[in-house]
Amino acid sequence: MPSGYKHDNPKKALVRGTISYLESQGLPVNKRAIFRHFELTRSQGYAALNPPASKRGDPEWEDTRGRPSKISEEDIHKMEVLLWDAQYDSIKLTWEGLAKRAGVTAACSRRTVNRAMGTMGYRLCLTRGCGRQWTHESTRQKRLEWAQQMLGAMPFGREDWRSVRFSGELHFGFGLDGRMRLLPRPGEKHCPACLERGVEEWPKDIRRVHAWGAIGHGFKSELVFYEESVSPNVHGVMTMVEYKEKILEGVVKGWLKKDRAQSRGGQANESESQQQPTGQPPKSMRPPSGFILAEDADTFARSSSSKNSAAQKWKDDNALRHLFNCGDSPDLNPLDAAALWPAGGAGAEGGAKREWVLEEPVEEWEAEELRDKVRKVWEGMEQARIDGWVDGMVERLMGVLRAEGGMIDA
Structure with missing residues (x-):
């Protein structure tokens, strides 16, 4: 030996x-x-x-390895309470300043606090029926400017917005309790009052499914599942190269070809019903393809506006007309509108928005099984509701102006 x-x-x-x-x-x-x-x-x-089988595929197994979080749940709660306080809506806080005001003693970098808190721009209660919200002054100003810009760029109102296809990444989490949820936006949290009432917070994502989709007036795309892994540790945010190859080249290019072929053949129904009088809107907002792609400003898309990005070059080369949604504004994006998603039996009043109790439990926890459940929820979005939401976009923008940039009922 x-x-x-x-x-x-x-x-x-x-x-x-x-x-x-x-x-x-x-x-x-x-x-x-x-x-x-x-x-x-x-x-x-x-x-x-006979070595023991790996537990990494077991959804009930929790990996306790790795460095513990620098910020405790108690510290996060302290900072959340501070952000929900209306007296801070006009105070320009840094992440370090927020931690200091909340009494967080742990030495944390700005990035660490940012990851834990999501955004400082707004808060919108995640509890059904609550409606409590808060918007920081800087975010209100950004929303006002965006609303004014869109009202000016879309002078024909409802008919203009009917050509917009709202797109974005959708991240779905699955829990051991038989529930599925659409992951909330960074500023969507349960408010302190709801937490004190005993609202049940989402315990943990056991698996996640990442998809991309688009909806508009008379339009709903198929979901594109762009991430193979369903591990809860995979964030699922596309890089610009992936977005260009899997979405722009893989999906949107087909829409452009179809619309342009119909336009050349005189077969496009929308082009016949949307003949505009004199006084055309700005050329940059009137796509020859018949639709405008609205992209999500809260993900990588805002950086894709750079002239040097692969995504922006593709859009220029293919004459794709597009706009970016207003950042930190889930009330202005139909993909975030809880009323458009099917009811999920997760409770009406007091339950969380965009959360569903699965009719059949997850058995194998494999990617295709989970994707089928996501497809079922996506298919449950009624086109009539989507159409009504889009037709109310002008009034929604006017509501932002009346609220001086504050959040409105989606």
Whole structure:
């Protein structure tokens, strides 16, 4: 026996290798003699031949390895209470300043606090029927500017918005309790009052499914599942290269070809019903393809506006007309509107928005099984509701102006 072996794992590997070699050569195998040679007891030897199965595929297994979080749940709650306080809506706080005002003593970087809190721009209660919200002054100003810009760029109102296809990433989480949810936006949290009432927070995502989709007036795309992994540790945010290849090239290009073929052949119903009088809107907002792609400003899309980005170059080369949704504004994006998603039996008043109780429990926890459940919820979005939401976009923008940039009922 070579000297220097102090741990079981190398010995067990040698045992398995020796037995495997002897069996492959058709030689007799005396397992107990091999165990003795490598200084293993009988129980240790047989344990080496039958290693425990990995638990990483078990949804009930929790990996406790790794560095603990620098910010405790108690510290996060303190900062949340502070952000929900209306007196801070006009105070320009940094993440470090927020932690200091909340009495957080742990040494944390700005990035660490940002990851834990999501956004400082707004808060919108996640509880059904609550309606409590808060919008920071800087976010209100940004929303006002965006609303004014859109009202000016869409002078024909409802008819203009009917050509917009609202798109974005959708991240779905699955829990062990038989529920599924659409992951909330960074500023969507249960308010302190609801938490004090005992509202049940989402415990943990056991699996996640990441998809991209688009909806508009008379339009709903198929979901594109762009991430193979369903691990809860995968954030699922596309890079610009992935967005260009999987979405723009893989999906949107087909829409453009179809619309342009219909336009050339005089077969596009929308083009016939949307003949505009003199006084055309700005050319940049009147797509020859018949639709405008609205992209999500809260993900990578805002950086894709750079002229040097792969996504922006593709849009320029293909003459795709597009706009960016207003950041920190889930009330202005139909994909975030709880009223458009099907009811999920997760409770009306007091339950969380965009959360569903699954009719059938998850059995295998494999990607395709989970995707089928996501597809079912997506299919449950009624086109008539989507159409009504889009037709109310002008009034929604006017509501932002009346609220001086504050959140409105979606």
